[in-house]
Amino acid sequence: MRLVVARCQVDYAGRLSAHLPMATRVLMLKADGSVLVHSDGGSYKPLNWMSPPCTVKEGTADDGRAEWVVTSKTDDTLRILIEEILHDTSHDLGVDPGLQKDGVEKHLQELLADHPATIADGLTLVRREYPTAIGPVDLMCRDADGFSVAVEIKRRGEIDGVEQLTRYLELLNREPLLTTKGPVRGIFAAQEIKPQARVLAEDRGIACALVDYDALRGLDDPTERLF
Amino acid sequence: MRLVVARCQVDYAGRLSAHLPMATRVLMLKADGSVLVHSDGGSYKPLNWMSPPCTVKEGTADDGRAEWVVTSKTDDTLRILIEEILHDTSHDLGVDPGLQKDGVEKHLQELLADHPATIADGLTLVRREYPTAIGPVDLMCRDADGFSVAVEIKRRGEIDGVEQLTRYLELLNREPLLTTKGPVRGIFAAQEIKPQARVLAEDRGIACALVDYDALRGLDDPTERLF
DNA sequence: GTCTCGATCTCGCTT
DNA sequence: AAGCGAGGTCGAGAC
Numbered sequence: 001m002r003l004v005v006a007r008c009q010v011d012y013a014g015r016l017s018a019h020l021p022m023a024t025r026v027l028m029l030k031a032d033g034s035v036l037v038h039s040d041g042g043s044y045k046p047l048n049w050m051s052p053p054c055t056v057k058e059g060t061a062d063d064g065r066a067e068w069v070v071t072s073k074t075d076d077t078l079r080i081l082i083e084e085i086l087h088d089t090s091h092d093l094g095v096d097p098g099l100q101k102d103g104v105e106k107h108l109q110e111l112l113a114d115h116p117a118t119i120a121d122g123l124t125l126v127r128r129e130y131p132t133a134i135g136p137v138d139l140m141c142r143d144a145d146g147f148s149v150a151v152e153i154k155r156r157g158e159i160d161g162v163e164q165l166t167r168y169l170e171l172l173n174r175e176p177l178l179t180t181k182g183p184v185r186g187i188f189a190a191q192e193i194k195p196q197a198r199v200l201a202e203d204r205g206i207a208c209a210l211v212d213y214d215a216l217r218g219l220d221d222p223t224e225r226l227f
Numbered sequence: 228m229r230l231v232v233a234r235c236q237v238d239y240a241g242r243l244s245a246h247l248p249m250a251t252r253v254l255m256l257k258a259d260g261s262v263l264v265h266s267d268g269g270s271y272k273p274l275n276w277m278s279p280p281c282t283v284k285e286g287t288a289d290d291g292r293a294e295w296v297v298t299s300k301t302d303d304t305l306r307i308l309i310e311e312i313l314h315d316t317s318h319d320l321g322v323d324p325g326l327q328k329d330g331v332e333k334h335l336q337e338l339l340a341d342h343p344a345t346i347a348d349g350l351t352l353v354r355r356e357y358p359t360a361i362g363p364v365d366l367m368c369r370d371a372d373g374f375s376v377a378v379e380i381k382r383r384g385e386i387d388g389v390e391q392l393t394r395y396l397e398l399l400n401r402e403p404l405l406t407t408k409g410p411v412r413g414i415f416a417a418q419e420i421k422p423q424a425r426v427l428a429e430d431r432g433i434a435c436a437l438v439d440y441d442a443l444r445g446l447d448d449p450t451e452r453l454f
Numbered sequence: 455g456t457c458t459c460g461a462t463c464t465c466g467c468t469t
Numbered sequence: 470a471a472g473c474g475a476g477g478t479c480g481a482g483a484c
Contacts, residue, residue: 001253001267003230005318015462016330024320026228026255031267039323040228040258043479044276047326051270051462076462091232091314093251096266099274102244105475134423135473155242155475159458163390194457242477272464278477303477332460362458363483382460385473391459421472 002029005087010048014076050078111216119209132171148178149185157190162200229256232314241303277305338443346436359398375405376412384417389427
């Protein structure tokens with residue numbers, strides 16, 4: 001890992017063209033050849049970058065200034081024209097052990113699979129990831145009256161999720177095994193449901209269920225937590 | 228901008244929980260208080276981070292080791308436990324003039340608006356960003372037979388885009404002015420169309436059109452290019 | 455402010 | 470390897 005602070009101008013040509021005027025920035029050169037150009041703001045996304053695999057060639061422009069050219073296999077190029085280097089250090093970081101995550105949609109699905117009644121009273125699980133021709137339904141359940149219930153789970157419930165569940169319901173309602181009692185019901189379960197998504201769901205006869213993630217976690221054995 | 232290389236352990240708690248075991252990493256502390264934790268690999272995304280607005284508090288853990296705690300307004304916290312600092316420098320970067328881009332979907336739309344016949348023979352433009360209740364249609368056109376044609380443009384055509392166009396068509400077909408000759412036709416135009424999107428489009432009676440961006444650029448005056 | 459949609463998205467998993 | 474869905478998405482533009 002090499003860290004460089006320099007006055008530089010950056011031009012990218014690849015899937016699009018992008019240009020950064022001359023200014024002082026941080027250049028992060030990673031061991032795999034990738035380069036990140038960061039400024040003192042924005043969020044974690046660099047102003048410009050080149051993803052690995054790629055190679056850096058340090059050369060000289062026509063006017064004698066230093067120019068680094070980063071090229072990828074796919075002919076993308078990042079040209080860094082350097083006017084002045086203010087800082088330049090290299091560091092051996094070793095291999096990173098990597099990130100452990102907990103709490104994304106998959107986990108939400110696991111928790112709801114264990115406690116389906118929190119979605120709607122009397123709901124019992126038939127199976128998770130119930131397969132259809134266009135992809136698996138998150139939870140297939142049955143309600144107290146014996147109706148089949150397809151549950152789509154999202155962290156944030158938006159219009160796309162309702163569309164997805166609608167497509168599933170269309171297919172599921174063609175399966176005689178699921179519709180013995182009547183049409184398959186749909187429930188859209190999310191930690192947060194956007195107004196437009198709620199309107200669309202109601203329009204399609206789909207129920208909405210707000211999920212309380214913290215309460216669900218509380219139902220589980222606390223010793224099962226990751227760290 | 229402060230650059231720190233340190234042996235550290237990082238824990239994030241917010242919308243999810245994430246943990247990084249002790250290892251040597253680069254910590255980038257930006258002027259707005261945001262923090263990025265980078266390793267010597269991956270692409271531009273940090274292993275862990277805190278987005279602004281947030282504040283860093285440098286303190287000491289129970290065992291005497293340094294601990295930096297980064298907190299956001301929304302109660303997200305990033306704890307960095309530091310075992311050893313290998314490098315620590317600060318730099319004044321000033322304000323960045325920012326990035327200029329060229330070649331994104333907007334340009335594709337501009338080019339296709341100028342040359343609608345490249346989407347389908349005989350197509351003429353009625354207007355760009357034709358408004359509907361749920362958002363604007365990219366291009367509203369008319370074909371040689373006088374039928375209205377709604378065009379949705381994507382760089383990469385996926386299933387969401389077909390859904391979007393379907394919703395538009397549903398609304399447009401309620402407008403008598405557009406349906407004098409018959410129902411509004413839909414065309415899904417993209418540089419690349421995923422198989423599932425193509426199948427869904429066909430199922431909905433929506434035509435697909437592959438767009439050749441470079442050929443379109445060639446139709447335009449080359450002196451108009453940005454850089 | 456909120457909401458919507460694109461992205462050199464990135465990342466991870468499945469086929 | 471390619472496709473597809475999710476993201477602590479981020480970011481820009483519209484309303």
